[in-house]
Amino acid sequence: MAAPPHAEEASVPPAAPPLSPPCDVPGTDIAAPATLPNVTQALQKGEKIRILAIGSSSTLGLGASSTTRSYPSQLEVILEHALKGVDIAIINRGVAGEVAEDTAERIKSEVALKQPDLVLWQLGTNDALARVPPEEFENTVRSTINWLKANRIDVVLVGVQYTSRLARDENYVAIRDSLRKIAADENILYVRRYDAMRFIAQRRANLQLMASDNFHLNDLGYQCMAEHVAHAMIISLFVKRLRPIQN
Amino acid sequence: MRAQNEIDFWRGFALVTIFINHIPGIYFERFTFRNVSLSDSAELFVFLAGCALRILVDGSASALPAQWLLFRLEARAFHVYVAQIFVTEMAIALLAAAALLLDAPYLLDWHNTSAIFNDPVKAHIGLVLLTHQLGYFNILPLYVVLLFIAPAVALLQRTAKTILLLVSFGIYAWSLIYGVNLPTWPVEGTWFLNPLTWQFIYVLGFLLAGSDGIGGFARRHLTLLRWLALPVVVLGAIVGYTNFSPDPVAVPEPKLLFTFDKTFLAPARLIHSLALVALFSGAFKIFQPWISRSSEYLCLLGRNSLNVFCALSLLSLSGQILRFIFGGYVALDALIVILGLLVMGVLAWAAEWRERFRADLASKPLPPPHSAGF
Numbered sequence: 001m002a003a004p005p006h007a008e009e010a011s012v013p014p015a016a017p018p019l020s021p022p023c024d025v026p027g028t029d030i031a032a033p034a035t036l037p038n039v040t041q042a043l044q045k046g047e048k049i050r051i052l053a054i055g056s057s058s059t060l061g062l063g064a065s066s067t068t069r070s071y072p073s074q075l076e077v078i079l080e081h082a083l084k085g086v087d088i089a090i091i092n093r094g095v096a097g098e099v100a101e102d103t104a105e106r107i108k109s110e111v112a113l114k115q116p117d118l119v120l121w122q123l124g125t126n127d128a129l130a131r132v133p134p135e136e137f138e139n140t141v142r143s144t145i146n147w148l149k150a151n152r153i154d155v156v157l158v159g160v161q162y163t164s165r166l167a168r169d170e171n172y173v174a175i176r177d178s179l180r181k182i183a184a185d186e187n188i189l190y191v192r193r194y195d196a197m198r199f200i201a202q203r204r205a206n207l208q209l210m211a212s213d214n215f216h217l218n219d220l221g222y223q224c225m226a227e228h229v230a231h232a233m234i235i236s237l238f239v240k241r242l243r244p245i246q247n
Numbered sequence: 248m249r250a251q252n253e254i255d256f257w258r259g260f261a262l263v264t265i266f267i268n269h270i271p272g273i274y275f276e277r278f279t280f281r282n283v284s285l286s287d288s289a290e291l292f293v294f295l296a297g298c299a300l301r302i303l304v305d306g307s308a309s310a311l312p313a314q315w316l317l318f319r320l321e322a323r324a325f326h327v328y329v330a331q332i333f334v335t336e337m338a339i340a341l342l343a344a345a346a347l348l349l350d351a352p353y354l355l356d357w358h359n360t361s362a363i364f365n366d367p368v369k370a371h372i373g374l375v376l377l378t379h380q381l382g383y384f385n386i387l388p389l390y391v392v393l394l395f396i397a398p399a400v401a402l403l404q405r406t407a408k409t410i411l412l413l414v415s416f417g418i419y420a421w422s423l424i425y426g427v428n429l430p431t432w433p434v435e436g437t438w439f440l441n442p443l444t445w446q447f448i449y450v451l452g453f454l455l456a457g458s459d460g461i462g463g464f465a466r467r468h469l470t471l472l473r474w475l476a477l478p479v480v481v482l483g484a485i486v487g488y489t490n491f492s493p494d495p496v497a498v499p500e501p502k503l504l505f506t507f508d509k510t511f512l513a514p515a516r517l518i519h520s521l522a523l524v525a526l527f528s529g530a531f532k533i534f535q536p537w538i539s540r541s542s543e544y545l546c547l548l549g550r551n552s553l554n555v556f557c558a559l560s561l562l563s564l565s566g567q568i569l570r571f572i573f574g575g576y577v578a579l580d581a582l583i584v585i586l587g588l589l590v591m592g593v594l595a596w597a598a599e600w601r602e603r604f605r606a607d608l609a610s611k612p613l614p615p616p617h618s619a620g621f
Contacts, residue, residue, distance in 0.1 A: 056356065057356045057361055060361075060434070062365055063365075095434070096356040096359055096360070097356035097357035097360065099271045102382065105509060108507070109508050109509070109511070111495050112502045113426050113502070115495070115496065126357070127271075129354075129357075130571065131570040131571060133272055133575055150494060151496045171574070213352040213355075
């Protein structure tokens with residue numbers, strides 16, 4: 001077995017996993033790197049990385065042909081391949097249709113039980129649809145991020161998806177903007193699914209990332225989501241200099 | 248119908264609070280007591296369910312032989328189970344209808360309903376087994392389990408009083424220490440309100456409602472308990488207001504003992520809810536004269552808590568759909584709350600009217616049968 005790479009110390013840090021042709025988008029449309037200090041430390045010690053993937057239907061994997069095609073399952077494979085020798089364990093705790101306030105409650109419970117190094121929090125769509133005021137949403141997300149930070153747990157926000165129908169929805173846009181703002185203010189990694197999916201939708205209109213209900217992702221959609229999250233994480237883990245967030 | 252009493256009043260209060268708290272983002276949520284409290288209306292509701300069981304066991308069911316008590320309580324558990332199945336199916340239909348009418352497939356995701364539409368074979372088995380629960384529809388499944396064990400609680404009280412508290416506490420502590428919870432299926436996870444831990448507050452409600460044992464002790468030392476409860480309630484208010492939560496990494500094992508976890512009814516939440524009970528017990532008699540109309544309304548809801556609970560679950564879901572359609576405006580939120588409270592009141596009144604009508608019919612002698620005429 002190959003020795004695990006040590007973040008920021010490895011002589012040749014692992015390259016970000018290549019994006020497959022259908023999922024290929026400019027790096028700026030995926031995320032701006034941000035540090036993941038806790039995962040970095042675990043990598044340096046050669047420890048197993050425990051990741052809690054929490055959120056709603058996109059985490060659960062609705063629309064995928066099987067549970068192994070959900071984004072957390074695919075992400076685990078991609079990360080283990082990219083970080084050769086590192087044991088990655090991703091726990092999927094997606095609950096369809098859940099708003100951030102309820103997920104925040106579950107995060108505290110799951111963190112106490114599973115003690116993850118990193119929380120991947122996919123959120124926003126259901127709050128927009130439930131018309132949760134953006135400022136209330138922001139307060140919930142910020143307080144949970146601060147709680148996770150205080151407990152030395154890294155957090156990655158995985159934003160709302162792009163669908164042409166909701167692109168003009170006032171609340172949807174407000175929640176998406178709110179997530180960008182939170183990530184910039186809190187200096188945490190934010191995977192801009194909306195931008196990445198919009199790029200694919202505009203450049204490769206013949207590619208179908210959505211299931212037949214035109215709301216949930218299909219296998220390819222989840223593959224792209226996993227690739228984008230993995231790309232953002234690897235870049236962040238081995239980045240030397242941070243670029244400013246470009247909106 | 249029975250006269251206004253403290254348990255019905257607080258049950259009604261908990262029902263109104265649950266109705267508002269189950270509409271995420273609604274403006275009036277900020278005025279509910281969970282914003283200044285560590286525990287919320289779920290603890291209050293389950294505690295009062297325990298109290299109600301004691302009143303039944305010591306009152307109208309006191310003379311019943313064990314087998315009849317068992318039959319009566321299990322019939323009640325089955326009644327609540329049927330209500331849970333019915334209300335869940337109504338919620339699914341409501342969301343499905345809204346998704347069709349509004350051409351909004353994403354509504355089929357709300358509150359964990361997606362498994363019903365995407366994995367119906369397994370999900371329907373899960374619904375019947377209560378292992379698949381919709382978000383915000385997870386109090387009744389707990390209540391079904393509690394009522395299912397109610398005969399054991401009542402019979403232990405009759406035959407081995409001291410064992411009841413020990414067994415209940417033992418299960419609570421075991422579940423907390425080892426993180427044991429019932430699984431959900433087909434969606435992998437655990438029950439939102441863990442029956443293994445929540446049974447303890449139910450049993451405490453049962454025991455504290457009695458005049459003997461710890462109930463008698465609490466009554467004899469109520470003043471002292473109130474003084475002890477005061478700082479706990481104040482601390483709980485600070486925790487609720489500041490949204491403080493302990494560091495799960497820093498707290499020692501077993502961690503669930505030291506967090507504020509709701510699923511496992513962490514000790515801090517349990518102690519806080521008991522402190523609220525100690526502080527506010529008896530308060531109803533003092534403030535009732537000043538709020539006679541409100542207390543009449545809340546007691547009406549409390550007396551018909553199962554009907555009202557089913558109604559409020561569907562009303563809060565309807566409120567969420569209305570907010571989705573029209574947006575989250577304060578005026579709409581006010582309309583949702585007013586209509587919701589009105590419908591809950593009318594339904595409770597109708598349930599009592601039906602009971603009175605039945606009683607009237609039963610008390611009147613039957614008219615002589617008409618001759619056939621042919």
